[in-house]
Amino acid sequence: MAMAIISISLSPRVLEELDRVRAEMGFSGRSEAIRAALRMFMEDAREREAMRGRVRGILVLIHGQEAEGLVCDVKHGFLDIIHTQLHDRFEEGKCLELFLLDGEAERVRDFVGIFQRSEDIERTKLIII
Numbered sequence: 001m002a003m004a005i006i007s008i009s010l011s012p013r014v015l016e017e018l019d020r021v022r023a024e025m026g027f028s029g030r031s032e033a034i035r036a037a038l039r040m041f042m043e044d045a046r047e048r049e050a051m052r053g054r055v056r057g058i059l060v061l062i063h064g065q066e067a068e069g070l071v072c073d074v075k076h077g078f079l080d081i082i083h084t085q086l087h088d089r090f091e092e093g094k095c096l097e098l099f100l101l102d103g104e105a106e107r108v109r110d111f112v113g114i115f116q117r118s119e120d121i122e123r124t125k126l127i128i129i
Contacts, residue, residue: 018034044126057128060127061121063123064120
């Protein structure tokens with residue numbers, strides 16, 4: 001099967017990280033690493049889409065201090081599903097947020113989606129419990 005060729009733009013920081021991860025994980029090239037990342041991304045999306053009714057979960061965010069305003073603004077719009085939040089500055093300029101969530105699947109998806117679309121958030125991981 002012939003593969004389609006697409007073009008993407010990456011910041012120098014993201015490209016450097018891609019190359020580091022590619023080498024560390026033994027991928028033969030950037031395309032192979034990006035395909036694997038896309039498979040993981042799509043699996044996460046399928047899991048979120050399958051959520052129905054009331055769900056409970058943990059959202060983990062890692063971000064730089066410049067994103068604290070975004071996190072604060074967003075959380076105020078979702079206080080109905082945030083049971084608890086923990087904020088920790090775990091290294092210079094980096095913050096870890098843990099949100100314990102309990103609410104309707106659509107609200108949880110909306111909350112998580114805002115952070116996943118933001119370039120200011122370095123890592124977003126939702127764990128449904």
